[in-house]
Amino acid sequence: MRGDETPVVLVAHGSRDPRAAVTIGDxxxxxxxxxxxLPVYASYLDHTLPHPTQVLTALQADGHRRATLVPLLLTDAxxxxxxxxxxxxxxxxxxLRMDVTITDVLGPRPDDEVDEPLLAGLRxxxxxxxTGWDAVVLAAAGTRDAAARGTVERVAGALGAxxxxxxxxxxxxxxxxxxxxxxxxxxxxxxxxxxxxxYFLAPGLLYEAAVTSAREAGAVAVAAPLGGATEVAxxxxxxxxxxxxxxxxADPAVVSESA
Numbered sequence: 001m002r003g004d005e006t007p008v009v010l011v012a013h014g015s016r017d018p019r020a021a022v023t024i025g026d027x028x029x030x031x032x033x034x035x036x037x038l039p040v041y042a043s044y045l046d047h048t049l050p051h052p053t054q055v056l057t058a059l060q061a062d063g064h065r066r067a068t069l070v071p072l073l074l075t076d077a078x079x080x081x082x083x084x085x086x087x088x089x090x091x092x093x094x095x096l097r098m099d100v101t102i103t104d105v106l107g108p109r110p111d112d113e114v115d116e117p118l119l120a121g122l123r124x125x126x127x128x129x130x131t132g133w134d135a136v137v138l139a140a141a142g143t144r145d146a147a148a149r150g151t152v153e154r155v156a157g158a159l160g161a162x163x164x165x166x167x168x169x170x171x172x173x174x175x176x177x178x179x180x181x182x183x184x185x186x187x188x189x190x191x192x193x194x195x196x197x198x199y200f201l202a203p204g205l206l207y208e209a210a211v212t213s214a215r216e217a218g219a220v221a222v223a224a225p226l227g228g229a230t231e232v233a234x235x236x237x238x239x240x241x242x243x244x245x246x247x248x249x250a251d252p253a254v255v256s257e258s259a
Contacts, residue, residue: 003091007039007059007203011052012072014044015204021048023073023202026228027236054082056060056100066099068240074107074140074199075148098155099248103239106201106232108151114158117238122159122223123234126197127200135166135191139179139210140199142171149175152184152199161196166191170214172206179210180217187218196219202227217259 008031013025024042029042041059043052050058052069067116088100108114109247126136143149160167166186170179177185178197183194196214200207202225211222212259226232 006037007064009052009055009067009069010042010072011069012044014047014058016047017204020202020204021225030228030230030233031236035237056091056096060098068243069102070101070236070239071105071158072201073105075143075151076105076109090152093132103243106235110147110150110155114155115235117231117235119158119162121226121229122197125223126195126228129223133195135186135194135223136180136197137168137170137182138197138199139170141150142174172210178213180213181221183214183217193220198223198225200225219259
């Protein structure tokens with residue numbers, strides 16, 4: 001068995017773009033820097049291996065009795081509500097017996113406040129892209145889930161309030177407006193220099209579509225994905241710690257196991 005720490009399994013969506021897996025690897029490294037000794041593993045739902053079922057099976061074979069699974073998702077839409085529980089159920093069907101706790105996604109749930117590390121990461125990436133803008137578009141992947149879109153709107157509102165400028169959401173797919181459409185709306189309302197903040201964890205097809213849309217509409221700065229930013233690593237650890245506290249409250253035996 002590899003030490004006493006409960007291993008953390010990050011679950012990303014996955015992408016055909018090889019930069020996405022590199023970015024998730026950077027996040028694993030950053031988490032390790034913040035919390036040395038914590039075993040952290042990357043996994044992917046699609047396009048890239050290992051799949052979370054493979055990682056969990058390997059951890060069980062290595063002697064671990066429990067693991068914490070962190071969805072690297074910014075909204076609690078289909079992938080969070082269906083794909084990840086489905087992957088765990090499939091692993092159970094194939095003989096997985098270890099206890100697995102699934103944390104909240106990294107973005108806020110419908111009734112949650114926006115976490116400060118998330119806002120700080122968005123601001124950092126935006127400021128790295130440039131300064132002098134007077135309005136911001138928060139570009140996101142997009143979803144047909146109205147509740148999930150509502151959480152993106154909440155993040156945009158919090159980001160705009162923190163920056164002191166108007167902030168509107170633009171989606172790369174599934175829902176209007178596009179990032180370019182949101183840029184045009186802000187310009188029509190009087191903004192002269194609009195920047196695109198990025199509600200993406202890693203580069204990929206939808207991120208590039210958002211960048212193209214925003215730039216074609218006149219965006220003066222485009223932020224990089226949140227990726228391995230220290231703020232994202234802190235947010236992951238925040239989710240892990242919250243899940244650990246909830247597990248200990250529900251099962252006091254966990255305290256004695258980890259003491």
